[in-house]
Amino acid sequence: MAPAKRLNMETKCGAESVPEELRSLGAFPHQHSPSDRPGYSGVGLLSRTKLLAVTYGMGDPELDAKGCVLTAEFPALRVVCVYVSNSRRGLGRLSFRQAWDERFHSFVSQLDRSKPVAICGDLNVAHQPLDLRNLSGNKRSPGFTREEREAFGELLGAGFLDSFWVFNPSLPNAFTFWTYLSGARRGRKDLCDSRIEQRAKGSDHCPVGIYLALEGAG
Template structure:
């Protein structure tokens, strides 16, 4: 089974930049997007053979998630009960026979860290939610998680210490989650591989020089590791300031 996750930074703009070419070429069984930035009725995607599930933000042109899946899920849930989360369309959970898929667009703490407190509350609530699901059946948790977990996950880690997405608090929440029975699939296969990034600033030549952050993840329940085949970053794919990531699992 092949799963893809991509923060498209506006699906309508991404479609104009080749989204559908990549979508059909990669032929994923499940394709998750974050930051769709639209409301119901603003786009009609002809994705033959896929069920589509959208979680829209109430605010126009902001946030939002979607999942496109070949296999119809047993159930679909939007949000995790946090009021602000519900308004921003940040989570979709699909239940299948032997696992849960949780597609997430994690809130940014903001450059001045004014939203760090909310971000940490979010992390605690989401961790509790993931553990509750994991107690029922294993999970595949993916999306733009807005944190570079380790120094290896960010090009200029020294100058970014304490910045949004690389604060000790945000990184600590990721560590705590992983220690509670989950695995970062890319680091499972490539624990020491450097220069693997999923987001780059739009500033000139930044992406060309690969000055990036790895903030997009496939995280799985520990007991799924024996079924993992590979975890990839498709950095050559343009169309957004993020690139797609892919998980192959038996």
């Protein structure tokens, strides 16, 4: 068994704009953006393995217009690349976010019944106090409301794992997002490891990588 080789990314780049250097390495690009703003807050996937199937969205036109989902099926698992809608400053979209979370949880749980699922992307939530640098200043901030944290907890309660914390349960300063404001950035048995690539720049987020050992994963 060999570690699966995948790259998931939030991107504003369409699949047709993937650099030829990546294509020459044998990478197959796929990309999806919310329907109301093409190229904005999209998700993408590059794979050296041809996919069994690729689907876009969750089957709900209203919800799919604001958040985006790309599901790639491999022989041994499905990879769900996702950008979850932000509840925005002032929490003006919190009710929409709650509806989105409920539909997404149902969507991935249904997929998981027939094949293991790896969820990758920007879930726009900090689940525990350890996920924040400044707890006192963020108690009703977008991504750290009680409603959003409970929804993420329900996802974990359904059997999904927060891969990084499985291997690093109390590691301090393990952050994947820094606001652009104020210069802030200056368990499944086949899950082998997870790490945060904190030195990767170019966005307000940094990548989280997971390593899987799956028979037939490619």
